[in-house]
Amino acid sequence: MALTGLFVLLLAAGAIPLVLSGEPIVLLAWVTVLLLAASLDLVLAASPRAVRVLRDGPSRTRLGEAVEHELTLVNDGSRTLRAVVRDGWQPTVRALPLRQRVVVPAGERRRLREQLRPFRRGVRRSEHVTVRSFGPLRLAARQAALGAEGAITVLPPFHSRRHLPSRLARLRELEGRTSVMVRGQGTEFDSLREYVRGDDVRSIDWRATARSAAPDDLVVRTWRPERDRRVVVVIDTGRNAAARVGDETRLDTAFESSLLLGALADRAGDRFDLLLYDRRMRGRVHGVSGAELLPRLVGTMADVEPELLETDWTSVPALVRASSTQRALVVLLTTAESIAGARGLLAALPQLTAKHLVLVAAVRDPALERMRAERDDRGSVYRAAAAERALLELDRLGDAVSGLGGTLLTAPPQDLPPAVADHYLALKAAGRL
Amino acid sequence: MSAPAAPQQRVLTPRLRDTARRARFWVIIAVVLLAFGGIAALGSGTASPGAPFSAENPAPAGSRAVAQVLEDGGVEVVLAHSLDEARAAVDDPASTGILIADQGYLDAAQLAEAAGLARSAVVLVSQPLDARGELESGIEQGARLGRDDEANDAFEPACAVPAAERAGGIRSSGTGLTAERGTACYPGRDGAGLVRIEQDGGTLTLLGASDVLRNDRVDEAGNAALALGLLGEQPRLVWYLPSIDDVDGAATLGELTPPWVVPLSLLAIGTGIAAAIWRGRRFGPLVVEPLPVTVRSGETTEGRARMYARGDAREHALDQLRLGALRRIAKLLGLDRAVGYEAVIDRAAQVTGRPVDELRRLLVDDLPAGDAQLVETAQRLQRLEEQVERSLGRP
Numbered sequence: 001m002a003l004t005g006l007f008v009l010l011l012a013a014g015a016i017p018l019v020l021s022g023e024p025i026v027l028l029a030w031v032t033v034l035l036l037a038a039s040l041d042l043v044l045a046a047s048p049r050a051v052r053v054l055r056d057g058p059s060r061t062r063l064g065e066a067v068e069h070e071l072t073l074v075n076d077g078s079r080t081l082r083a084v085v086r087d088g089w090q091p092t093v094r095a096l097p098l099r100q101r102v103v104v105p106a107g108e109r110r111r112l113r114e115q116l117r118p119f120r121r122g123v124r125r126s127e128h129v130t131v132r133s134f135g136p137l138r139l140a141a142r143q144a145a146l147g148a149e150g151a152i153t154v155l156p157p158f159h160s161r162r163h164l165p166s167r168l169a170r171l172r173e174l175e176g177r178t179s180v181m182v183r184g185q186g187t188e189f190d191s192l193r194e195y196v197r198g199d200d201v202r203s204i205d206w207r208a209t210a211r212s213a214a215p216d217d218l219v220v221r222t223w224r225p226e227r228d229r230r231v232v233v234v235i236d237t238g239r240n241a242a243a244r245v246g247d248e249t250r251l252d253t254a255f256e257s258s259l260l261l262g263a264l265a266d267r268a269g270d271r272f273d274l275l276l277y278d279r280r281m282r283g284r285v286h287g288v289s290g291a292e293l294l295p296r297l298v299g300t301m302a303d304v305e306p307e308l309l310e311t312d313w314t315s316v317p318a319l320v321r322a323s324s325t326q327r328a329l330v331v332l333l334t335t336a337e338s339i340a341g342a343r344g345l346l347a348a349l350p351q352l353t354a355k356h357l358v359l360v361a362a363v364r365d366p367a368l369e370r371m372r373a374e375r376d377d378r379g380s381v382y383r384a385a386a387a388e389r390a391l392l393e394l395d396r397l398g399d400a401v402s403g404l405g406g407t408l409l410t411a412p413p414q415d416l417p418p419a420v421a422d423h424y425l426a427l428k429a430a431g432r433l
Numbered sequence: 434m435s436a437p438a439a440p441q442q443r444v445l446t447p448r449l450r451d452t453a454r455r456a457r458f459w460v461i462i463a464v465v466l467l468a469f470g471g472i473a474a475l476g477s478g479t480a481s482p483g484a485p486f487s488a489e490n491p492a493p494a495g496s497r498a499v500a501q502v503l504e505d506g507g508v509e510v511v512l513a514h515s516l517d518e519a520r521a522a523v524d525d526p527a528s529t530g531i532l533i534a535d536q537g538y539l540d541a542a543q544l545a546e547a548a549g550l551a552r553s554a555v556v557l558v559s560q561p562l563d564a565r566g567e568l569e570s571g572i573e574q575g576a577r578l579g580r581d582d583e584a585n586d587a588f589e590p591a592c593a594v595p596a597a598e599r600a601g602g603i604r605s606s607g608t609g610l611t612a613e614r615g616t617a618c619y620p621g622r623d624g625a626g627l628v629r630i631e632q633d634g635g636t637l638t639l640l641g642a643s644d645v646l647r648n649d650r651v652d653e654a655g656n657a658a659l660a661l662g663l664l665g666e667q668p669r670l671v672w673y674l675p676s677i678d679d680v681d682g683a684a685t686l687g688e689l690t691p692p693w694v695v696p697l698s699l700l701a702i703g704t705g706i707a708a709a710i711w712r713g714r715r716f717g718p719l720v721v722e723p724l725p726v727t728v729r730s731g732e733t734t735e736g737r738a739r740m741y742a743r744g745d746a747r748e749h750a751l752d753q754l755r756l757g758a759l760r761r762i763a764k765l766l767g768l769d770r771a772v773g774y775e776a777v778i779d780r781a782a783q784v785t786g787r788p789v790d791e792l793r794r795l796l797v798d799d800l801p802a803g804d805a806q807l808v809e810t811a812q813r814l815q816r817l818e819e820q821v822e823r824s825l826g827r828p
Binding site: 001002003004005007008011012014015018019022023024027031049051052053084086088089090091092099120124126127128129130132143144145146147148239242243244245249250305306308337365367368371372373375376377378379381382383384385386387388389390391392395399 | 444693695696727728731733760
């Protein structure tokens, strides 16, 4: 049940006849009539319980994009429903309009459109639709919350896909469409073709040239990087991933990085595996390739949030082994700040580097560089010293990782995804995969 | 769209009757408690007026004890709270006594009329008021009957009033009265405790020692005997306790305001409640959303900086800055990380053209004497880095 503003206004207006007549009985009559009218209104209002709610809309969207969602109200009752409707979306879905006015004649249905513009990743829900049904006099209303569940999966935005075209161009360069490339141990013979100016003279295949029909034309061999390598990305979803660096949490940056790397590796013909892990497996993508890969990746990432747990690195080597028995590029997207803080990671590293190529990729706080460079007064000098200390510890951690056979890559949040992609391309070009 | 078996819509809001059924237990509990409370309140006796000298007041300042003993002794006690009631209560002035326990509500004429209603009148004089002075000319009130240092003085009757003679000594801390005529009893420091004036065939008794009627003092010395003797002279006693009803002339608030003011304020309250219901009715259940934790990074660095600053760890702080500078300069110069700092300083001196000694002091040896010097050294380190960079021809 609910009262309306009109009821309150009319109740207050009872003061006018009271003052004009000076008789308290007039007010009593006024209030009685008003209460009777409101009761009548309640009785005449269409029952909100007789309404069925149907939903229609996309089940997934990318963070930062708007989608249309439709509610269909079916009035199974015998009276015309005059109602205000509110869909109970969680606040970060930012559903607009919040409340909608609708009139549904008996036995008919009406469609309501709302725009969802979610600003947080994950599965967002609406558990109920509330219908407030007004009587014909609009003095009072009946209200009921109807259990009509809706859900929308908000996928990671993949902002770093803007880096993808340039990296794919690099990849095509590597793939022997031009022969201007360095041969390495990881490259394989692709084809023979005519020499064009600009080709590396060292790639001229003299025997093939001698055999060719037109002896004037030189024949060059082209090479391409080996395919079907394995890339295993492990994302640390432990408590350190919750830290916000720049505009996004470390976890979001890790997602961006692995999406770019995944897209790139898939185009390069490599097989891409993803593990989300802290003390438990939070998500896994294995054995998916082609057009399926990216949707699977974002779908797996969508509902993963950092857990308030210390990541257990001891079981990571076994997980990687379960994903790939061959030699692989293992990318650990985690937090790297100091040797003391990364003890667990360092302890697990030798087991991984024994068989695989290991890249430890982490976000570096760009604020450190700013703090380091600011030396105006006593406070800022001490801050600069502290920042310097943090950078030195990061350097030492890099040395420690190198000492164990891995590589540490740190970059500010915006630069980490392309940096990881470039590292992969460099390894590919060098044939080290 | 055909929906042969439309799925039943699930409704989360409970129906009114379900809510009522669920709340029934508590409603019953509340009703029972209220009923018990009401019965208990009724059983505890009628809410007795808390006025002093009230025949219904069992409190120390009341006079229920005297009234009850009088009634047990066969005296019919009639309560009156206004002059009109008192007037109506007196059927036969000859066989009626009246007790006037005024707290300042009556003016002189009213007091005189009340005193004249019955054959024997007892006026309690418990507080100084002009009205009493005009009641009987020649009666003056003293401050206190007893002496200040002995509040509960005992007084002897020392007069020929029968009730006082029978009662004997009393104990009181009432008001002293001085009269030009009549009989004065219980003389004290500042007048007498009782003055009896014979007039028009009746008696008027002014009782300055009024506290002989109080519940808490009635049992002392001859207090009870005096009270019963004075009030029990006639078979019927009108116990007149003047109230606000006796005050006339000044209009009450209710008479001054128009008749719609009270209903209007009730309406305002009602409108306020209705508005609260209107605005306060929630549009459906609350929506919960678990939000993830987000931690600001860089806290540890800030914390370490504050720790340095609080501990005045100048040398330690400068060491960090120097190590960082050396590392970056070595990198700029293309030197291996493993190279010692001497090599870096030598090379930097070559590149920048600055003396080796100076660079060595800046990068290794100098100890900062104070904060100012620390800041200066830090800035010089930064300038050195920039100079190396410039000398190498990079932007």
